[in-house]
Amino acid sequence: MADTILEMRSITKTFPGVKALENVNLDVRAGEIHAIVGENGAGKSTLMKVLSGVYPYGSYDGQIVYQGKECQFKSIRDSEHQGIVIIHQELALVPLLSIAENIYLGNEQTRAGIIDWEETRAGASQLLKKVGLSEDPDTLITNIGVGKQQLVEIAKALSKEVKLLILDEPTASLSEKDSDALLNLLIGFKQQGISSILISHKLNEISKVADRITVIRDGHTIETLNKNEISEDRIITSMVGRSLEDRYPPRQPAIGETVFEVKNWSVFHPQHRDRQVIKNLDLTIRKGEVVGIAGLMGSGRTEFAMSLFGKSYGQRISGEVFLHGKKIDTSTVQKAVSHGIAYATEDRKTYGLNLIDHIKHNTTIANLLGVSRWGVIDDLAELDAANDYRKKTNIRSSSVYQTTGNLSGGNQQKVVLSKWLFANPEVLILDEPTRGIDVGAKYEIYTIINQLAAQGKAILVISSEMPELLGITDRIYVVNEGRVVGEMPTAEASQEKIMRAIVRAEGKAS
């Protein structure tokens, strides 16, 4: 095997009160694709931030040996000078600048301090060719899709003469085709001697392209697997530290009559009047039932939920909503909430919480009427409510006066849940309720969902993780391109069956 290009030795990184990494070791060989897997919060991103100098030398313990020399990166600039380039999950491109401008951002092609546009365009074209993107370098970033933006990011990395490319969940928001193109690109780089570190949750991709895999769990290196040892089950067991069966709490459904019904729901894109995002969608949820919506990214799942919840997305919305057989008006968030509908968003930081305020205020904000009379808040009743839900949802914090911005993802999600539980809904729509939180917190959230269902609430869970849907729901709708393309009881469902429904629909559509 080739030489080692990077070695990270017993890296320990501590945040106030938390050990994010403890004695983590990682070695990457020249010209290999090295995957890092682990649950969210396991410490993968922290490790990469240590490597790239986001956390400067001195703020962690341990050694980084890169190309045979010990490195002490003080900033991301230092590591880039050495050819280590990190591409973050959230793309760092400026939407209203052109592809060429973005590629050379911070590294402008200049002559005597003045930007040389000829050189910029020519260079950009060449880099775009390398990554297989046939776009005019003058095109604005905002006008190309996410997949192509990802390629621009890589072109940008190449412009810095990258030797070690770090990709953090590069395919999370890409279609299968774009993902394949990207992965093939990485394989191509291998031949040119560029090593890649690939952080991904998609185990099938990893087993396709990775030469070796390092598994991280709870801030520790668990093991490094060679290509021939890689199997999904093996990885999962190593990642989770327990077998898959225990990831979902047992569930005894007690399902009653139909509570919630949506008929013929149609929504158009907020900017493009003629693009129909949701197409005549029908859906029912019964009392005590947990219903899942499966579908790929961009299938319209979130758009459906948000348009339903007070027309928070889209335009030209049509269709009918029934609660207990009676038609209800959900055209504003207030009306939807007053009818007992709650929607916990997929993006808790942007849409779910007031991060600068504490747990108490976040818990009661959707139901201030519940703790006030004639517009005057009863502070002690509010404190009771916040403490009550903090206990019910098992939020780990010093008190209800802890700022939500300082909580871990799992605890933030529990605050969002508390907020909506305090609003006492009959129908609870949970959009990606466990995104970005660790296995333990996931289990707790599944348990809460089970309890709510047992109390007779109707629950709709939207999730990208099929095993999750299979583990916690009673019935699954498969949605593709804004249409229901399949419906099945969870007992009869499987990942393949869901995928088949999607693929069949894709085939019909094209």
Added chain:
Amino acid sequence: MSTETAPQTAAPVEAARNQPLSIWGALQSNIRDYGLLLVLILIMLFFQAVTDGVLFKPLNLTNIILQNSYIIVMALGMLLVIVAGHIDLSVGSVAGFIGALAAMLMVGWKFPPELAFLANPIIAGLICLVVGALIGGLQGYLIAYYRIPAFIVTLAGMLIFKGLSLAILAGKSVGPFPAEFQLLSAGFIPDFVGPITLVPASEGVQPLVLHGATIVIGIVGVLAMLALALRGRSRRIARGYENEPFALFVIKNVVISAIVLFFTYMLASYKGLPNVLVVMGLLIGLFVFLTKRLTFGRRIYAMGGNLKAAALSGIKTERLTFYIFAIMGALAALAGMIYAARLNSATPKAGQGLELDVIAAVFIGGASALGGVGQVAGAVIGAFIMGVMNNGMSIMGINIDLQQMIKGVVLLAAVFFDLYNKNKA
């Protein structure tokens, strides 16, 4: 509290409920809250020393209140605006415009007899408040429903109302106002108790006569405050939520009562409570209640903290923004009238630049330019910090140019230390 929950989660709740904080720990958490007040007191003591005791003269304290009343009135509204994540640059011009409108209604325009009631100071005052609320509401409407940035809408408003004041005054000063209107700024509350003579006038001794009503109001006010504090504490104890040591509770309330009584005494030894201080006091109380206890206030903080999350929690963010600007407009109108009554005439340049003092007061008081953070008490203290510095430096005879620079540095320093503290915490 049950014991069957997992111990690691139950423990902190218990701690928060029952375990008293150490006095030092509680003091530390209070220092952040009362730090600004401490700064104000230090600044006052500093100027008391360097002005050879002029600052704390009863006449001068009364003056400080009169000089800053309109700033404080507007700072209350500006606090809501800034907490909501907006800004209002028009308030100075709106105040000036309303002052001009008041002058024209009461003095300038000659109404036909059937409309003469419009010149009545009370009716004219009400008209001015309504016009102010309409102006604010219109700006708020554009900001809330058309999503034009507040900075732009109110910048335009600033120019428009600057021009309108000039136009309706035809470039001249208009005054004087009727005596009833002047009372708003120049008057003191009537002494319904009668003077209390401490030191009778005699040869060689300065007489010391206190304004009886002021003393009575001051004492009743302090007693009410103590009663509320005690009631709140006993309610919290009954529910198991109190963790402030009793000693600290006593010290805090004694200190605050002493400060209030001291100022009551000072004011009483001059002419008593100025009318405008009564108006201001009521407004401050109302706004503290609004921000701390009303759902309306809570929603403003939620909106300023995360607009999208607030909207998805069922808060009507557009309507809320509209109301906030309407309130701001009404307060700017009140401030404009106080200002005009104080000068006893409306001038075309009145109110110009006041918006900057108001905004500075709110930021010195710890509000965040990003929204979601800020307290009424902070804004009021911030306004007094600026006011006392103006007053003190003027007494010292410091040039206006230097005064401006010093105030600029103080604003910057206040925000700097606030951010520094937050980052450290």
